[in-house]
Structure formats: C-alpha cells, structure tokens
Amino acid sequence: xxxxxxxxxxxxxxxxxxxxxxxxxxxxxxxxxxxxxxxxxxxxxxxxxxxxxxxxxxxxxxxxxxxxxxxxxxxxxxxxxxxxxxxxxxxxxxxxxxxxxxxxxxxxxxxxxxxxxxxxxxxxxxxxxxxxxxxxxxxxxxxxxxxxxxxxxxxxxxxxxxxxxxxxxxxxxxxxxxxxxxxxxxxxxxxxxxx
Amino acid sequence: xxxxxxxxxxxxxxxxxxxxxxxxxxxxxxxxxxxxxxxxxxxxxxxxxxxxxxxxxxxxxxxxxxxxxxxxxxxxxxxxxxxxxxxxxxxxxxxxxxxxxxxxxxxxxxxxxxxxxxxxxxxxxxxxxxxxxxxxxxxxxxxxxxxxxxxxxxxxxxxxxxxxxxxxxxxxxxxxxxxxxxxxxxxxxxxxxxx
DNA sequence: TGCATCTACCTAATAGCTTTAGGCAAATGA
DNA sequence: TCATTTGCCTAAAGCTATTAGGTAGATGCA
Numbered sequence: 001x002x003x004x005x006x007x008x009x010x011x012x013x014x015x016x017x018x019x020x021x022x023x024x025x026x027x028x029x030x031x032x033x034x035x036x037x038x039x040x041x042x043x044x045x046x047x048x049x050x051x052x053x054x055x056x057x058x059x060x061x062x063x064x065x066x067x068x069x070x071x072x073x074x075x076x077x078x079x080x081x082x083x084x085x086x087x088x089x090x091x092x093x094x095x096x097x098x099x100x101x102x103x104x105x106x107x108x109x110x111x112x113x114x115x116x117x118x119x120x121x122x123x124x125x126x127x128x129x130x131x132x133x134x135x136x137x138x139x140x141x142x143x144x145x146x147x148x149x150x151x152x153x154x155x156x157x158x159x160x161x162x163x164x165x166x167x168x169x170x171x172x173x174x175x176x177x178x179x180x181x182x183x184x185x186x187x188x189x190x191x192x193x194x195x
Numbered sequence: 196x197x198x199x200x201x202x203x204x205x206x207x208x209x210x211x212x213x214x215x216x217x218x219x220x221x222x223x224x225x226x227x228x229x230x231x232x233x234x235x236x237x238x239x240x241x242x243x244x245x246x247x248x249x250x251x252x253x254x255x256x257x258x259x260x261x262x263x264x265x266x267x268x269x270x271x272x273x274x275x276x277x278x279x280x281x282x283x284x285x286x287x288x289x290x291x292x293x294x295x296x297x298x299x300x301x302x303x304x305x306x307x308x309x310x311x312x313x314x315x316x317x318x319x320x321x322x323x324x325x326x327x328x329x330x331x332x333x334x335x336x337x338x339x340x341x342x343x344x345x346x347x348x349x350x351x352x353x354x355x356x357x358x359x360x361x362x363x364x365x366x367x368x369x370x371x372x373x374x375x376x377x378x379x380x381x382x383x384x385x386x387x388x389x390x
Numbered sequence: 391t392g393c394a395t396c397t398a399c400c401t402a403a404t405a406g407c408t409t410t411a412g413g414c415a416a417a418t419g420a
Numbered sequence: 421t422c423a424t425t426t427g428c429c430t431a432a433a434g435c436t437a438t439t440a441g442g443t444a445g446a447t448g449c450a
Contacts, residue, residue: 003416003427030407040408042428050408106353136361140369143347143356147370151346152338158301161338166331174335174384175342181382187373198398198445225436235437237399245437 004038012056019098061099066116078130079180086176093153131183199233207251214293256294261311273325274375281371288348326378
C-alpha cells in the first residue's frame with residue numbers, strides 16, 4: 001500500500017483548486033479525498049473536520065490576496081496605488097472565484113485575528129496616507145473602500161453586471177476614479193458641510 | 196391522519212424564518228419538514244428540490260426588500276431619498292440576516308429576470324434623478340451604490356466592523372453622506388478631469 | 391348522500407457527505 | 421533489527437436529498 005503523502009498544506013491547496021473549479025460551496029472533505037484517490041476517513045488525521053478545511057482555504061486565500069496587494073502597492077502612491085490595489089481584488093476574484101469566496105468565509109474571532117485580514121486593513125490605510133484624511137475619517141474611508149471593492153466584485157461575480165451596457169470594466173474604472181475624487185475632497189461632517 | 200396544510204407559500208415563509216434564526220446556509224428541506232412536524236418526502240409534492248426552496252426564499256427576500264425600498268422612497272428625493280433607501284438595506288439585513296443572505300443567492304437568469312431585482316435597479320435610478328447624472332454615468336453610479344450598500348452590509352454582518360472604533364452606525368452615516376457629495380460632484384472621466 | 395377521483399402525506403429505499411473507532415502496514419529511529 | 425509512531429484503511433452510524441409507490445382524507449359530481 002503506497003502512501004499518498006497527505007499533509008494539511010496539500011489538502012488545503014487541493015481544496016483551493018477545487019473551490020476555483022466547482023465553487024467554494026461544493027468543496028467537501030469527500031471531494032478532496034477523491035482528488036487524492038484516498039478514503040475520506042484518511043483526511044481526518046490531518047484535518048479536524050470540514051469546517052477546519054474551509055477555514056484553512058479561507059486563510060490561504062486571504063494571505064494570497066494580501067501578498068498580491070503588497071506587491072501592487074510597492075512603489076505606488078495616491079491614485080496609482082488606489083487603482084492598483086483595487087485591481088488586485090477584482091483580478092483575484094476573476095482568476096480565483098472559489099478562493100475569493102473562501103476569503104469571505106466567516107472565521108472564528110481568534111482565527112480571524114491571526115489571519116491576513118489585518119494586513120488588508122493596513123494596506124488600505126497605507127493608500128489613504130496619500131490623501132488628506134485624519135481619524136475618524138480615515139477609518140470611515142477604509143470601510144468605504146472595503147465595501148466598494150468587496151461589493152462590486154461579489155455583485156460582478158454573481159453576474160449582476162453582465163447583461164447590461166456599459167461593460168463592467170468601464171464601470172470599475174469610473175468607480176475607482178470617483179473614489180479617488182471623493183478621497184481628495186472628503187466632505188466634512190454633514191452638519192457643517194459647505195461642500 | 197390530520198393534514199398539515201402545506202403550501203409552497205407556507206414552506207417558503209417557514210424557510211425564511213428558519214434562515215433568520217439559524218442562517219440561510221442551514222436551511223434544508225429536512226429542517227423545514229421538521230418545523231411542520233411532517234416527513235421530509237412530503238415536501239417534494241410542493242417543492243421541486245432544495246434549490247427550488249432556496250430560490251423561493253431568495254425571491255421572497257428580494258420582494259420584501261423592494262417593498263420596503265419603495266415605501267422609503269415615497270415622497271423623498273435627493274439626499275433624503277438616498278439616506279432612507281440606504282437605511283432600508285442595512286436595517287433589513289440587521290432584522291433579517293438570513294433573508295438578506297438569501298437575497299444574494301445566485302438565481303438562474305430567467306428567475307432573476309422575473310424577480311424583484313429589476314425594481315431595485317429602478318429605485319436606484321429614481322434616486323439618481325435627484326442628481327445631475329446622464330448615461331453612462333448613471334449606470335456607473337447605480338453600480339457604485341449597489342456595491343457600497345451590499346458590500347457594507349455584508350462586511351458588517353460578517354463582523355468586520357464590530358471590534359473597532361468608531362462604531363458602525365457612524366461610519367454608515369458618513370459614508371452615505373460622502374456618497375451624496377460624490378453624486379453631486381460626479382467627476383468627469385479621468386482623462387479630462389479638472390476636479 | 392354516496393361514490394369516484396384527486397391529492398396530501400406516508401413508508402421505503404438509494405445515494406452522498408460527515409465523523410468516529412479501531413486495525414494494519416509502512417516509515418522512522420534507536 | 422526491532423519497537424514505535426503514524427498514515428491510510430475498513431466499518432459503522434447519523435444526517436441530508438431525492439424518487440417510487442401506497443393510503444387515507446378531501447373534493448366534486450350524480
């Protein structure tokens with residue numbers, strides 16, 4: 001009996017590939033076992049359970065996304081940085097739809113704290129350094145950027161923009177441009193706004 | 196043998212309630228059957244399958260959300276309309292987290308076309324009439340609003356904003372205000388922008 | 391009212407996924 | 421070379437989905 005050489009890392013990687021091929025929801029312990037031509041029960045020496053597998057795929061995706069973000073941000077600032085970072089999200093979701101979905105998998109608080117999630121927020125703040133925002137507006141802006149990136153990408157993945165003109169790429173560019181403009185002219189609180 | 200009086204509507208309603216209680220992912224044909232104290236197979240006279248059940252819950256949620264949106268928009272315009280409509284999304288997601296998730300369930304194209312989804316887009320365009328946008332910018336703006344509303348609400352539901360200051364309500368208000376400002380001063384295309 | 395039909399819900403069965411318990415053989419290391 | 425560790429296996433129980441076919445309650449018509 002030749003051993004398959006299973007490790008948590010290989011299982012996670014295979015799960016991530018499977019997610020991209022058939023969707024994160026369809027990733028099961030059984031399907032991963034099949035991929036290694038191994039009995040299902042064998043995976044339970046490496047994984048706690050199904051939730052554990054999904055959590056690991058989510059962490060992998062978050063880390064990959066953060067790595068790409070860091071690379072994109074290197075040597076860039078201002079609108080250039082904003083655009084590059086935004087494209088990282090959108091491109092990743094298009095190249096790896098299953099992993100992108102995995103990245104939105106709800107993690108347990110402790111796991112989330114130890115994940116690459118924090119790096120994402122740090123990078124957004126780094127981008128915002130190119131704009132003139134101070135707390136608490138910077139935090140509001142981080143949340144806005146996160147919402148737009150995630151919201152757009154997931155609506156697009158759901159096909160929401162695929163059956164109407166203009167094409168999605170154009171909206172994406174214009175939206176990122178408009179965010180740049182908004183960040184450059186972030187309005188003061190409504191009650192005192194003279195915008 | 197007393198009959199339970201199952202109908203597609205009651206099953207859908209029960210499924211929606213279940214979704215709010217335990218999460219849309221946990222809504223199963225079995226769980227709904229249990230709720231009516233009926234055998235699982237009995238539901239298959241009313242529902243095609245599990246996917247059918249989920250689709251119906253999604254349609255219910257989309258319709259409820261559209262109804263609330265329409266009510267909120269009545270007699271309002273401009274920033275007032277924008278704020279009220281935005282709050283409809285956020286409040287609905289908070290009151291009915293399972294239904295809100297259901298509303299994002301990917302529908303088959305024909306089902307989607309017949310759903311309340313179109314009403315949502317129409318309402319956004321109605322709001323934008325209060326701003327000075329013409330095509331294709333209006334479409335870009337519809338997509339931006341959809342992205343921000345959905346993105347913010349789903350990140351918030353995932354707990355992304357719950358462990359840091361300032362509190363989520365404040366960010367939400369400021370973000371909606373900033374969108375209002377952005378729509379009032381929508382930048383021309385980048386290449387010719389003098390913003 | 392009585393009977394035929396319809397249909398709502400049932401039992402039974404198959405199949406897939408999850409998870410645990412316990413076993414054997416390959417790898418490791420003294 | 422032998423003991424130990426450990427990787428993968430078989431077996432089994434429990435849950436969900438789905439289909440086929442049966443029975444009794446509800447409905448409609450004479």
